[in-house]
């Protein structure tokens with residue numbers, strides 16, 4: 001995607017060919033700054049502090065984290081240690097463990113002296129594949145938007161609600177939930193996106209609004225509780241969200257608040273789609289309530305980040321001093337509330353049979 005007219009991915013190699021550059025997403029939308037990661041510790045810190053975030057990008061950063069580690073110590077002991085270090089950064093997105101396992105399988109049988117080169121090659125391949133998967137999600141999601149457009153008077157806007165950020169900033173490029181929206185906009189369909197602000201960290205207001213704006217996609221930011229009201233008034237044609245982990249049976253973990261949107265969509269007969277690449281499917285789980293839910297610091301609830309009067313990025317307290325806060329950051333939407341899953345291989349019912357029919361090769365190994 002383009003920022004200030006420049007094509008960007010969210011992760012790339014520095015000029016020196018070994019350090020790893022990412023966009024500092026804690027500074028967006030106010031500052032576009034990049035960070036250069038030169039060690040596995042820095043990569044782990046970037047994931048844990050959410051300089052990078054979004055399930056596919058967490059996996060891609062972890063893959064490069066392994067490469068950074070192998071460059072300084074390619075021993076078996078170091079490989080085990082970095083897999084453990086990176087694996088402990090964030091608990092919910094399964095893409096992290098998928099990427100680390102892929103790196104382990106690629107490296108474990110190699111002689112230590114060739115591991116660093118192989119790790120960089122594998123991390124780059126994983127990133128390229130992520131771009132292709134997200135692009136394919138866009139291809140398969142586009143007809144769903146076209147179908148809604150075909151039932152409306154020509155030119156009438158198609159209102160799509162999304163939660164959190166599942167755009168190109170959450171992946172290597174294109175995004176998951178936003179990929180069909182970008183494709184529809186580029187194809188000339190009059191899409192308009194309702195962007196949930198997505199407390200506590202406001203990934204919708206800060207990141208989704210930023211990237212839709214940069215691409216020229218019409219959108220409006222709404223508070224998290226407005227979605228149900230808009231659905232009751234017929235102002236939402238469809239919902240598309242991403243996911244951090246989807247079970248083999250189609251239950252979906254995504255940013256906190258997703259479940260309430262699914263309930264409201266169900267009550268108002270609004271189609272509720274979840275877009276995901278196959279590395280987000282946890283084939284070992286058949287029950288969404290087994291998905292580990294990340295609890296983050298209470299400070300994310302008690303404080304908001306924004307611009308102060310001097311134009312600097314600062315954080316502001318918004319909760320009564322002394323009041324405790326609790327911060328579960330993901331929730332589980334049961335498969336029965338999901339209209340369908342949009343994947344790189346096509347659109348599947350959110351059922352074990354639906355997923356297995358699209359991914360017989362992956363489901364069989366589960």
Ligand code: MRU
Nearest residue numbers: 053054055166170176242243255
């Ligand atoms: O806590 P975050 O910002 O990493 O959460 C991101 C989400 O919940 C996204 O919806 C999800 O990762 C899907 S990304 C394509």
